[in-house]
Amino acid sequence: MSVPTTMKAVVVEQTGGPEVLQFKTSYPVPTPKAGQLLVRNNISGVNYIDTYFRTGLYPSPKPEILGREGAGVVAALGPETSGFQVGDRVAWLSTGGYAEYTAVPAAHTAKIPEGISDEDVMASFLSGMTVLAFAKETYPVQKGDWVLLHAAAGGAGFLMTQILKTMGAKVIGTAGGAEKCALVKSLGADLVIDYRSEEGKDWVKQVKEATGGRGVDVVYDSVGKDTWEGSLEAVKRKGTVIWFGNASGPVPPLPLAKLSPKCVKVARPTLFGYIQTPEEFKSYTTELFGLLKSGQLKTKIHNIYPLEDIAQVHKDLEGRKTMGKSLLRP
Numbered sequence: 001m002s003v004p005t006t007m008k009a010v011v012v013e014q015t016g017g018p019e020v021l022q023f024k025t026s027y028p029v030p031t032p033k034a035g036q037l038l039v040r041n042n043i044s045g046v047n048y049i050d051t052y053f054r055t056g057l058y059p060s061p062k063p064e065i066l067g068r069e070g071a072g073v074v075a076a077l078g079p080e081t082s083g084f085q086v087g088d089r090v091a092w093l094s095t096g097g098y099a100e101y102t103a104v105p106a107a108h109t110a111k112i113p114e115g116i117s118d119e120d121v122m123a124s125f126l127s128g129m130t131v132l133a134f135a136k137e138t139y140p141v142q143k144g145d146w147v148l149l150h151a152a153a154g155g156a157g158f159l160m161t162q163i164l165k166t167m168g169a170k171v172i173g174t175a176g177g178a179e180k181c182a183l184v185k186s187l188g189a190d191l192v193i194d195y196r197s198e199e200g201k202d203w204v205k206q207v208k209e210a211t212g213g214r215g216v217d218v219v220y221d222s223v224g225k226d227t228w229e230g231s232l233e234a235v236k237r238k239g240t241v242i243w244f245g246n247a248s249g250p251v252p253p254l255p256l257a258k259l260s261p262k263c264v265k266v267a268r269p270t271l272f273g274y275i276q277t278p279e280e281f282k283s284y285t286t287e288l289f290g291l292l293k294s295g296q297l298k299t300k301i302h303n304i305y306p307l308e309d310i311a312q313v314h315k316d317l318e319g320r321k322t323m324g325k326s327l328l329r330p
């Protein structure tokens with residue numbers, strides 16, 4: 001496969017708002033190092049975490065090409081890289097996805113099985129493995145558990161609602177607006193609360209009522225600043241609260257004494273902590289591909305955009321205008 005020397009890419013030179021996302025048409029194509037592959041991206045995922053690196057909430061060296069995942073074809077192998085061939089169809093987790101080509105570690109790359117589209121994989125790769133890891137390892141969800149899931153119509157939330165129902169949980173999903181709530185309900189959620197509506201403002205009370213005053217066994221909260229206190233109230237005695245994102249801003253430093261009245265357990269996980277070894281990565285990618293292939297896990301693509309529209313994509317994501325996953329076609 002012939003590889004050009006320059007490519008289209010979106011580069012961030014300094015932290016800031018969506019305006020710092022610079023579309024370039026002749027950025028150097030990276031050279032894969034030992035253990036790396038060069039992938040020609042057919043499609044790349046946009047995740048909320050990209051906005052944290054853009055704003056500097058999560059520090060990272062700049063200039064930087066954002067984008068934690070992509071799917072496409074292996075265009076070249078780095079020295080001492082084995083297990084892949086030029087032309088293999090793959091999905092990867094790393095950094096640099098907002099570009100035509102990305103040099104990625106072979107250790108975090110998986111061959112996409114026949115019968116699954118690149119689009120379905122990108123709508124569920126980072127997000128799908130995240131929700132599988134959090135529902136199986138961070139808190140192993142049991143059949144019959146009451147689970148509160150915030151932002152249930154989002155990229156991760158859409159997948160998590162389905163996974164939780166497959167595991168036999170009773171799911172209370174929150175989402176902003178009637179359309180998002182209808183989507184969550186269609187996935188089988190037992191109760192859906194529009195936490196932006198007048199009636200939904202008191203969502204803690206509604207969660208308590210639905211659970212007979214007891215509270216939920218576990219809360220999955222990726223909204224953070226606006227919901228963290230309510231999540232602590234809505235969890236049952238001896239329950240678990242999992243904070244895994246900052247869509248509204250980070251959870252402030254938490255006085256541990258706040259946990260003692262109800263003996264609450266808290267966790268602050270990240271996907272990358274669960275897929276560090278090749279065995280872990282393989283186990284989660286295999287499970288995810290199996291769910292996609294069998295049709296047990298459906299994906300929802302909000303839209304597929306050209307790279308040059310990336311600033312609008314970030315504005316829409318941060319403006320709560322998306323349902324499911326936003327993708328880029330580099």
Ligand SMILES: NC(=O)c1ccc[n+]([C@@H]2O[C@H](COP(=O)([O-])OP(=O)(O)OC[C@H]3O[C@@H](n4cnc5c(N)ncnc54)[C@H](OP(=O)(O)O)[C@@H]3O)[C@@H](O)[C@H]2O)c1
Pocket residue numbers: 046047048049126127130151152153154155156157174175176177180222223226244245246247248249269270271272317318319320321322324325
């Ligand atoms: N820890 C990890 O490893 C990990 C991995 C993947 C994702 N995450 C986290 O999971 C969350 C979801 O990620 P995603 O990429 O799938 O994004 P997303 O859910 O598609 O988008 C974020 C959603 O958060 C909700 N939200 C609530 N308050 C908000 C506010 N003030 N501003 C913006 N959005 C707000 C919105 O839904 P409503 O309109 O319905 O409120 C919005 O659509 C993020 O917090 C992300 O950081 C963490």
